[in-house]
Amino acid sequence: MKCPIVPVKISIVMGSKNDWKTMKFAAEILIKLGISFDAEIISAHRTPDKLFSFAEQAIINGYKVIIAGAGGAAHLPGMLASKTIVPVLGVPMQSTALNGIDSLYSIVQMPSGIPVGTLAIGKSGAINAALFAAQILALHDSHLSVRLNQLRKQQTEDLLIETDPRKLT
Numbered sequence: 646m647k648c649p650i651v652p653v654k655i656s657i658v659m660g661s662k663n664d665w666k667t668m669k670f671a672a673e674i675l676i677k678l679g680i681s682f683d684a685e686i687i688s689a690h691r692t693p694d695k696l697f698s699f700a701e702q703a704i705i706n707g708y709k710v711i712i713a714g715a716g717g718a719a720h721l722p723g724m725l726a727s728k729t730i731v732p733v734l735g736v737p738m739q740s741t742a743l744n745g746i747d748s749l750y751s752i753v754q755m756p757s758g759i760p761v762g763t764l765a766i767g768k769s770g771a772i773n774a775a776l777f778a779a780q781i782l783a784l785h786d787s788h789l790s791v792r793l794n795q796l797r798k799q800q801t802e803d804l805l806i807e808t809d810p811r812k813l814t
Protein backbone atom coordinates (compact mmCIF):
# COMPACT_ATOMS: atom_id res chain seq x y z
CA MET A 646 0.00 0.00 0.00
CA LYS A 647 1.27 3.50 -0.85
CA CYS A 648 0.17 6.84 0.56
CA PRO A 649 0.37 9.48 -2.22
CA ILE A 650 2.58 11.95 -0.33
CA VAL A 651 6.36 11.51 -0.81
CA PRO A 652 9.02 10.99 0.50
CA VAL A 653 7.96 8.03 2.60
CA LYS A 654 8.83 8.51 6.27
CA ILE A 655 7.31 5.50 7.97
CA SER A 656 7.13 1.87 7.02
CA ILE A 657 4.40 -0.39 8.34
CA VAL A 658 5.61 -3.95 8.16
CA MET A 659 3.65 -7.04 9.17
CA GLY A 660 4.30 -10.76 9.31
CA SER A 661 1.20 -11.79 7.39
CA LYS A 662 -1.50 -10.24 5.24
CA ASN A 663 -3.86 -11.38 7.98
CA ASP A 664 -2.29 -8.76 10.27
CA TRP A 665 -3.57 -5.93 8.07
CA LYS A 666 -6.97 -5.94 9.76
CA THR A 667 -5.12 -4.66 12.84
CA MET A 668 -2.31 -2.67 11.25
CA LYS A 669 -4.74 -0.71 9.05
CA PHE A 670 -5.60 1.27 12.18
CA ALA A 671 -2.01 2.54 12.24
CA ALA A 672 -2.32 3.44 8.58
CA GLU A 673 -5.54 5.36 9.23
CA ILE A 674 -3.82 7.53 11.85
CA LEU A 675 -0.89 8.27 9.56
CA ILE A 676 -3.28 9.25 6.77
CA LYS A 677 -5.22 11.48 9.17
CA LEU A 678 -1.98 13.22 10.13
CA GLY A 679 -0.74 13.51 6.53
CA ILE A 680 2.33 11.38 7.15
CA SER A 681 3.74 9.48 4.20
CA PHE A 682 4.11 5.75 4.67
CA ASP A 683 4.23 2.46 2.90
CA ALA A 684 3.12 -0.96 4.06
CA GLU A 685 4.34 -4.44 3.25
CA ILE A 686 4.40 -8.05 4.35
CA ILE A 687 7.76 -9.30 5.58
CA SER A 688 8.34 -12.33 7.78
CA ALA A 689 11.49 -13.15 9.71
CA HIS A 690 10.50 -16.79 9.44
CA ARG A 691 8.97 -17.06 5.99
CA THR A 692 10.95 -14.45 4.03
CA PRO A 693 14.19 -13.92 5.99
CA ASP A 694 16.23 -12.65 3.03
CA LYS A 695 13.58 -10.01 2.29
CA LEU A 696 13.72 -8.94 5.94
CA PHE A 697 17.50 -8.54 5.81
CA SER A 698 17.53 -6.46 2.65
CA PHE A 699 14.59 -4.33 3.84
CA ALA A 700 16.30 -3.58 7.17
CA GLU A 701 19.71 -2.97 5.62
CA GLN A 702 18.22 -0.40 3.24
CA ALA A 703 15.88 1.26 5.75
CA ILE A 704 18.15 4.27 6.30
CA ILE A 705 18.91 4.72 2.59
CA ASN A 706 15.19 4.53 1.88
CA GLY A 707 14.62 7.41 4.28
CA TYR A 708 12.48 5.65 6.88
CA LYS A 709 12.44 7.51 10.18
CA VAL A 710 10.42 4.91 12.07
CA ILE A 711 9.42 1.32 11.33
CA ILE A 712 6.14 0.02 12.77
CA ALA A 713 6.21 -3.77 12.84
CA GLY A 714 3.17 -5.91 13.66
CA ALA A 715 3.44 -9.64 14.21
CA GLY A 716 1.66 -12.42 16.05
CA GLY A 717 2.55 -15.65 17.82
CA ALA A 718 6.31 -16.20 17.73
CA ALA A 719 6.63 -12.55 16.80
CA HIS A 720 10.29 -12.22 15.93
CA LEU A 721 9.79 -9.71 13.14
CA PRO A 722 10.20 -6.46 15.15
CA GLY A 723 13.26 -7.75 17.01
CA MET A 724 14.96 -9.05 13.88
CA LEU A 725 14.33 -5.76 12.09
CA ALA A 726 15.77 -3.90 15.06
CA SER A 727 18.83 -6.13 14.99
CA LYS A 728 19.64 -5.04 11.43
CA THR A 729 18.97 -1.29 11.53
CA ILE A 730 19.19 1.68 13.86
CA VAL A 731 15.92 3.10 12.53
CA PRO A 732 13.64 2.97 15.61
CA VAL A 733 11.31 -0.04 15.52
CA LEU A 734 7.91 0.02 17.21
CA GLY A 735 6.44 -3.44 17.74
CA VAL A 736 2.72 -4.17 17.73
CA PRO A 737 1.73 -7.60 19.12
CA MET A 738 -1.15 -9.18 17.21
CA GLN A 739 -4.08 -10.67 19.10
CA SER A 740 -3.29 -14.30 18.33
CA THR A 741 -6.01 -16.95 18.59
CA ALA A 742 -4.26 -19.66 20.62
CA LEU A 743 -2.81 -17.43 23.38
CA ASN A 744 -4.76 -14.22 22.93
CA GLY A 745 -1.70 -12.15 22.03
CA ILE A 746 0.30 -12.85 25.17
CA ASP A 747 2.69 -14.91 23.06
CA SER A 748 3.07 -12.00 20.60
CA LEU A 749 3.56 -9.49 23.41
CA TYR A 750 6.22 -11.49 25.22
CA SER A 751 8.04 -12.26 21.98
CA ILE A 752 8.26 -8.56 21.16
CA VAL A 753 8.78 -6.99 24.55
CA GLN A 754 11.49 -9.27 25.95
CA MET A 755 14.37 -8.06 23.82
CA PRO A 756 17.91 -8.61 25.03
CA SER A 757 19.71 -5.42 26.10
CA GLY A 758 21.45 -3.70 23.22
CA ILE A 759 18.70 -4.15 20.61
CA PRO A 760 15.65 -2.09 21.63
CA VAL A 761 12.12 -2.43 20.29
CA GLY A 762 9.46 -0.03 21.54
CA THR A 763 6.56 -2.34 22.36
CA LEU A 764 2.95 -1.18 22.22
CA ALA A 765 -0.25 -2.81 23.46
CA ILE A 766 -1.78 -5.93 21.90
CA GLY A 767 -4.01 -5.37 18.87
CA LYS A 768 -5.88 -2.29 17.66
CA SER A 769 -4.86 0.04 20.53
CA GLY A 770 -1.24 -0.89 19.95
CA ALA A 771 -1.49 -0.18 16.23
CA ILE A 772 -3.09 3.22 16.84
CA ASN A 773 -0.58 4.17 19.49
CA ALA A 774 2.35 3.00 17.38
CA ALA A 775 1.29 5.42 14.66
CA LEU A 776 0.80 8.25 17.17
CA PHE A 777 4.15 7.50 18.79
CA ALA A 778 5.88 7.50 15.43
CA ALA A 779 4.17 10.80 14.61
CA GLN A 780 5.36 12.31 17.89
CA ILE A 781 8.93 11.32 17.06
CA LEU A 782 8.65 12.97 13.64
CA ALA A 783 7.00 16.04 15.18
CA LEU A 784 10.17 16.81 17.13
CA HIS A 785 11.56 18.12 13.83
CA ASP A 786 8.33 19.13 12.12
CA SER A 787 6.38 22.01 13.61
CA HIS A 788 3.46 21.60 11.16
CA LEU A 789 3.02 18.00 12.22
CA SER A 790 3.28 19.06 15.82
CA VAL A 791 0.31 21.41 15.29
CA ARG A 792 -1.70 18.62 13.64
CA LEU A 793 -0.95 16.25 16.52
CA ASN A 794 -2.06 18.81 19.08
CA GLN A 795 -5.27 19.38 17.09
CA LEU A 796 -5.92 15.64 17.05
CA ARG A 797 -5.48 15.44 20.82
CA LYS A 798 -7.81 18.41 21.33
CA GLN A 799 -10.42 16.92 19.03
CA GLN A 800 -10.17 13.59 20.81
CA THR A 801 -10.83 15.26 24.17
CA GLU A 802 -13.73 17.33 22.82
CA ASP A 803 -15.33 14.26 21.22
CA LEU A 804 -15.06 12.33 24.47
CA LEU A 805 -16.57 15.16 26.50
CA ILE A 806 -19.53 15.32 24.12
CA GLU A 807 -19.91 11.55 24.12
CA THR A 808 -19.83 11.33 27.93
CA ASP A 809 -22.00 14.38 28.59
CA PRO A 810 -24.07 13.44 31.67
CA ARG A 811 -27.19 14.97 30.05
CA LYS A 812 -26.94 12.16 27.48
CA LEU A 813 -27.14 9.47 30.17
CA THR A 814 -30.60 8.03 30.43
Ligand SMILES: Nc1c(C(=O)O)ncn1[C@@H]1O[C@H](COP(=O)(O)O)[C@@H](O)[C@H]1O
Nearest residue numbers: 660661688689690715716718719720721
Ligand atom coordinates in the same frame (compact mmCIF):
# COMPACT_ATOMS: atom_id res chain seq x y z
N1 LIG B 1 5.26 -13.58 13.83
C1 LIG B 1 5.30 -13.79 12.53
C2 LIG B 1 6.41 -13.66 11.68
C3 LIG B 1 7.74 -13.17 12.11
O1 LIG B 1 7.89 -12.81 13.30
O2 LIG B 1 8.62 -13.10 11.29
N2 LIG B 1 6.04 -13.99 10.46
C4 LIG B 1 4.73 -14.29 10.49
N3 LIG B 1 4.30 -14.18 11.74
C5 LIG B 1 2.94 -14.25 12.26
O3 LIG B 1 2.27 -15.44 12.07
C6 LIG B 1 0.90 -15.16 12.30
C7 LIG B 1 0.05 -16.12 11.52
O4 LIG B 1 0.25 -15.87 10.15
P1 LIG B 1 -0.75 -16.51 9.06
O5 LIG B 1 -2.13 -16.00 9.42
O6 LIG B 1 -0.27 -15.97 7.73
O7 LIG B 1 -0.60 -17.99 9.17
C8 LIG B 1 0.69 -13.70 11.92
O8 LIG B 1 0.12 -12.95 13.00
C9 LIG B 1 2.08 -13.22 11.59
O9 LIG B 1 2.38 -11.95 12.08
